[in-house]
Amino acid sequence: MAEDNKMPQQTNGHDASSLIDELASQIPDREHARPLIERVRDTGSPFEQKSHTLMLESVDKITQQWISELVNIREANQAVEQMVIQQAAVLKDQITKLHLLGMQAMKEAQRGLEFHTQLGNQLDELMGEYTQRH
Secondary structure (H helix, E strand, C coil), X not given: CHHHHXXXXXXXXXXXXXXXXXXHHHCCCCCCCCCCCCXXXXXXXXXXXXXXXXXXXXXXXXXXHHHHHHHHHHHHHHHHHXXXXXXXXXXXXXXXXXXXXHHHHHHHHHHHHHHHHHHHHHHHHHHHHHHHHC
16 A cells, blocks of 8 residues: 555546646736626615615515415315325225125025025925836
8 A cells, every 4th residue: 555655646647746737837827817806886885776676576576486386286286186086986986886796796696506506406306206206
């Protein structure tokens, strides 16, 4: 690891010190550069009435836009909520109908089983009577 600290760092084929020197040569001379000064109004005086009014109107406009979006979102959510409620009611109705149909099918199957059992018993009796006669 000590050897790593002694090796010059390479960046795209350049060592770090030559890269720094190259970048430094591209920076304009600070002594001859003009400082950039931003003009600022006198901070001791308040906003002009026009600026104040425009800022208030801007805040009102942004507030109304947000409120309008929130109202749209609320209405859309309520519409989706109603659709979910309606679909749930339809689904519950269909499940109930399916359950009732299944119950009816089970009753019919039971009745059919009882009929076939009774029919089988009667046939057995008839066959027994027939065999006794002949």
